Structures are given as C-alpha cells and as structure tokens.
Amino acid sequence: MIKDFLRHLFPRAVLQRDLTLSYTLCLGGLAFTSLMLLAASGALLLFHYQPTPAAAYPSILLLESSVWGGRYLRSLHRLASHLFLVLIVLHTLRVILTGAYQKPRQLNWLVGCALLLLAVFEGYTGYLLPMDQLALWATQTGMELLHIMPLGGALRAVLVPDGVGEPASLLRFYVLHILMVPGALLFLSGLHFYRIRKNKGVLPYL
C-alpha cells in the first residue's frame, strides 16, 4: 500500500534532462527526510521525557545517564532539527532563485511559506523542553521579541499564561511541539506534494 501511495505521489514519467541534481539539489526532499528523522527520534524521546517544570530536567539527565543510547538520541534529534531548518530555508531560497514561486505555483508558494514558519515555531517550542538555563532564557528572549510585535502581547498570553517555564506554559509548548505543529507540518507537506503534482511535476515545466 505504501509503495502504491509513493508511486502516486510522484509523476509516472519525468523528463530525462530534469533528473539533474543541479536544479533542485533535492533540498525539499532532504528537508522532508530530516522531518521524518525528527519524528522518529522525537517519538523515542517521548518515552522518557516528563513535561513538568520539576521533572523535565531530571528526565533529561536520566535519559543521558541511564538510558542506553539516550545521549545519542537527543543529539540526533537536535542535529536533525538544525538540519531541517537549514534545508527548508535553502529550499525556499532555491525556489526564489529559480523563479519557481511564480504563477501558477502561487498557492504552493504560500503553503511553503507556512511550512517555513511552522518549522521555526516547531524549533522554538522544542527549545524550552530540556528546561536547562539555555532553554529557559532563549525562550524568554523569544517571548520578548514576540511581545514587541503587533498583537504580540495577546499571542504571548496564549502561549505563556503563567510565565516561561511554569507548568501551564511548559505543557502548552510540549503539546504544540509533539502534536499540533508536527500534525500541521505533515498535513501541509502532503498538500505541498499534492500541489507539485497538480502543477505538473517536481520541476517546472515537466
């Protein structure tokens, strides 16, 4: 079934000259691969992480000291998240520099922009979870940046009802990080792929 789904995701035939890597550099596909790595490593981290201010940091310490491969798993998740952001930015830049955002692909351009924004938000919500000094103060600074934006105060109140790193805000960041944002990322990625097919292929003018 998966094989059939993948076959439907891609065109049946492609132009031979478009199979050159120098056009897309596979950046979008690699970004999606990083997302899959993030989902896999993140799912394993869920078995050990405890989303309360008192237990979050000790659960990371326990993961790193007592769980076989725990330290490696956390490094993998962190590295994949950095790579995901870098690749999605480079993919966006590639789309601009090759003019692939132009009509009739304007809807997919908007979907791609939403994916980029969600990727940044996913990275931001994940930053707080270890609850170490780096996590707390980086998140606090991010909130200050949000606060100076128009409507930022209202958004901040929704995200952090009781202060950065307090029980309600940590729980919200956790739910957003493991459920809401990844769900939206997967849905929009599906829509992104579907629109590529509708716009006649991975590369323009197949």
Next chain:
Amino acid sequence: MKRGYLKSSPHFFRLIKIALAVTVVAVMLLAALVPAPLQDQANLARVPNPVKSAWFLLWIQELVSYSKYLIYLVLALAACFLALPWLSRSAPPQHACWFPRESRGITRAALLSCVLVLSLTLLAMFCRGANWQFVSPF
C-alpha cells in the same frame, strides 16, 4: 514512452533513495560526534549575561537591539516574501533555470536579505558579550 522521458520507477526513485540514504547516514554519524549541550537546571533567579535567543531568531534580536521599531522591517520583509508571486510582473520563464533574467530584481533582493540575516546572526552569535556590548570574536 514519449521521447526524452523516463519512467519515474526506477530512474527518479533511485535518485530519491540515494539522497535519503546519504542524508540519514550523514546525520546519524554527525550526531555521534556532536553531543547536544545541556546546561544547569533552569533558574529564573540566575540571569545569564548576555541573554541570547535561539540561533534561528538571533538575527531578529540583533536587529531590534538597535531599535525596537526595526521589528516592522522584519514584518515588511516577511510580507514581501509572501507576496512574491504577485510582485513579479514578468512572465514565468519557459524553462527551469537558476537566476532567470526576468526576475533579476527579486533575485538580488533575496540574496541581499540572506546576506543580511546571516551577517546579523553571526554578529549576535559571536560578537555580543555582556550587556550586549560588541566584543571581538577572537
């Protein structure tokens, strides 16, 4: 099969599989070499100096350190990028190519924005010390 076309399976799929395998192996190897940092437990009473945001937001922090109104520059930039398909007045290029002649202005603006974001990120990351004072990275 029309002339110049190949079946996606196996030609296109082979490329995708190779790219996927190389990425996964490279990240898994790198993860073994670069451990994730873990500082002391979060403590609101101990404020580090300087306080820095996540690396992907550092460019905004650097920008608003000059004036908080520069946040509107970030928002304007985001709005321009969102509206790109409607800003371009030229007809879409007939063939896929890098740096199409018809969109020279947008290409330059995009590259300039990238250089700006990268420079601000590096500046905030390596050249900002206590009280956000400029320090030499060396």
